[in-house]
Amino acid sequence: MQIEVLAERYQLLEPIGRGGMATIYRGRDMHMERDVAIKVLRDVYSTDPKFVTRFQREAKAASSLQHRNIVQVYDYGQSDGNYFIVMELVEGTDLRRYLRTRGVLAVDRAIIIAHDVALGLGAAHRRQIVHRDVKPQNILVGRDGSIKLTDFGIASVYKDINAERLTTTGMTLGTVQYYAPEQAQGEIVSPAADVYALGIVMYEMLTGRTPFEGDTPVAVAMQHIQDPPTPPSHFNPGIPPALEDIILRCLEKQPEMRYRDGNMLARALEALEQGDASLFHPLHNSGLLVATDSATVISPPVAGGPSAGGVYQQPYQHPSNPQHMLPPQGEPVDPAYAQAPLMVGSQSGTSMDPTGATRPFQRDTMMQSDAAAEVPQKESRAAGIITVLILLAAVVLLGFSAFLAGELGLIKLPWTQSATPTASPTQEQVQVPDFHGKNWSEAEKLAKEKKLVIKPEDNVKTGVVIAQSPDPNMNIAAGGTVTLKFGLKVPSGITNVNLDIARQKLREAGIPLDRIREQDAGVNAALSDDTVVRVEPAEGSELKEGDTVILYVANYSKVEPTQEPTAEPTETATPSPTPSPTPTLTPSPTPTLTPSPTPTPTELPTAMPTLPIGGKTDQGNPSQNGQ
Incomplete structure (x- = not known):
């Protein structure tokens, strides 16, 4: 352009x-x-x-x-x-590259990212705008730590027009992996579809993989529709149960079983800090009874708790309390944003979301404009601290009593022997090997030896590994996932070598013969025949779809075509004209060949008795050119 x-x-x-x-x-x-x-x-x-x-x-x-x-x-x-x-x-990177370099994220970091994305989605959902393409590539991580969601509605236009190409290359696996079941079935989507996609992103941030994988987009879409997800704690035992409940609720098959919109998901993530279990337990365990009329909610456990959802025309009103989503008057502004360095076009000083959702794990930076509002919060925290201290004292007392009873021989403590083995599997660390240059089967074998799981990026398994995350020699937990990017690269060491050697190296790199082309590079007297003098693309270059490797060959044997006809008649004539008189006259050209280094004057007598064979001395030059 x-x-x-x-x-x-x-x-x-x-x-x-x-x-x-x-x-x-x-x-x-x-x-x-x-x-x-x-x-x-x-x-x-x-x-x-x-x-x-x-x-x-x-x-x-x-x-x-x-x-x-x-x-x-x-x-x-x-x-x-x-x-x-x-x-x-936005000065920074996207979440896809961020995960590629950092691997599985710490729980608190993953919660902050998910919470900020949920707040952004909530702002759009209040205006009845559904993103429809929430995925790591559309989540930006700023250098200042800010999290921003991009491509609202724009990317979805691209997919809507190309929806009929779901089974072709027009729809990539990387996109379908974040589809909600209703989206995969071509149904009208609500904000709950964005909640589902963000649940997939949370799953990936904490495990290094998505819950559903397959060889084709259709296979992945069918898993979204039919298969329950494997709990993320299966791959990362360090995920808190409450956070796992949130993720699994986001991944419910029915939209009405998920969080209704981004704001409700943000509040559930905040509840992890506050310890309010009613906001993050799965719907079927929360005490809610969802009637056939999806707008009716019976026996809500808390005001403002999870609603039945499913009514996108009126998505932000609760039947029993329409004002439950509005913040109290004088809601404070988060100075973590008001005082942060401004990015180009950033909206600093924005007031908090009408749902009362705030940024988690940063409440110490909140400006409290109303002193009276601090009292209930402080009392609540004080009560929580006292409760924790009482429970801690009870545990210590119980443990000491059990220890004393064991020492006196009153009871046996069977758990003392099982405690050590249960902790050991999570502590086992393995070193990530170098997968570069290996094909899928080789990488799979190596990963099995190292007690690791490998996952192909975008489900591409052709070619060899050209990138990996985590990097080689890093230590991760046994059973962890290593993401491998497969592709084709022009190998090194294919110039200034014979053409056959270059072809072999290209085949070993996984490049098929139909993507290799040879071209005459002209005469180069300093090189032997069929020597590769140059390659395009250059060695080490990554091949894109449709690219062809061109080998420029110094084909020196093609420079003197006049000698080949003289050599061929003598070869065809040697079997029949065994009489020596005729060949004795043909060696007359030999004096012209004496300047060549092979014949010496002392060899002439020995060559005379074997003239039928020596008559081929014209072939000395072709054989030498072939060396």
């Missing part, structure tokens, strides 16, 4: 990302004098009237969202037929 300025306002500086739908540039808003991110649609979509209409509608909806956990859309339009979106520029 040659355009450098869009709409006489936005200057394109450099590309910072590419996708199937658009290219993202670092840009400059010359009117506002600020750096921005500019997404420019590919020509194939800019010329599609259906896509353009839907794109404009969705871009307008996305631009109306202003929340600290949502990448803000500043502007959108078209310039000389190029449709573009101008967005807030």
Whole structure:
């Protein structure tokens, strides 16, 4: 694309990302004098009237969202037929790359990320906007620690138009892995679909894998619809039971069984800190009875607790208490954002969400504008601390009593022998091996030897390993997951070697013969025949789909074609003309060949008696060229 300025306002500086739908540039808003991110649609979509209409509608909806956990859309339009979106520029990376470099996240870090994403979703859900494409690639992790959700509604337009291509390469496994069951069935989605997708993301952050995997998008979609997820604690025993309950509730097959929207999920995650179990237990254990009329909720355990959901037309009103979601007057602002360094276009100073949801594990930074509001909170915490101390004292006293009874021989303590073995499996650490250059079967065998589980990135198992996470030589728990990226790379050591050797190395790297092409590089007297002098792409380059490896060969034997006809008649003539008189006259060209290094004057007498064989001295040059 040659355009450098869009709409006489936005200057394109450099590309910072590419996708199937658009290219993202670092840009400059010359009117506002600020750096921005500019997404420019590919020509194939800019010329599609259906896509353009839907794109404009969705871009307008996305631009109306202003929340600290949502990448803000500043502007959108078209310039000389190029449709573009101008967005807030976030300095950082996306969650996919973040997980690739860090592996499984600590529980508290995963909760903070999920909570912030849930708040962003909640802000959109209040405006009846469903993201429909929540996945790690659309969650940005800023250098300042901020978490922002991007591509609201825009990415979903791309998938809606290509929905009929679910079974083809148009829909990648990486997308279907985060689909809600109703989304996989092509049904109308509600905010509960975003909750389901965020549940998958939480599962992946804490285990290093998604709950459903398969060889094709359809296979993965069917698992979403039919199969229950394996509890995440099976892969990571360190996940607290309360957090596992939250994740599994997000992954319920029926939308009405999940958290109704992002705000309710955010409050459930906050309850982990407060210890309010009523907000995070599964629906069937929470005491709620869901009637056939999905708008009716009977016997709620707490005001403002989980509702039946399922009514997207009125998604933010509780039948028994319509005001339960509103915050008290004078709700304080979180200074963790008000005082944070401003990112380009960030919305600092934003008031808290109307649901009362706040950022977890940072309540010590909250500004309390109403002193009276502190009293119940402090009393509640004091009561909680006293309860914990009483329980701790009881445990210590019980343990001491059991120990004393054991020492006196009054009782036997069978648990003293089982305590050590139960802790040992979680403590076993193994070193991650180097999987680079191995195909799937080799990597699988190595992982089994090291007591590890391997997972192919985007379910691609062809080629050899070109990247892995965690990195080699890192220590992780036995049974942990290593994500492997398979692909094709041009191997090293294929230049300045014989063509056959180069071909063999390419085959060992997993590159099929139909993707290898040879081309004459011309004469190079310093090299032997069939020597590879250059390769394209260069050694070490990653091959993309459809790329071909070109070997440039110094084919020196093809330079002197006139000698080959003279050699062939002598070979065909040698069996029949055994009489010596004829060959004795043919060696007349031999004086012209004497400058070649092979014949010496002392060898002439020995060559005379064997003229039928010596008559082939013309072939000395071809055989030497073949060396």
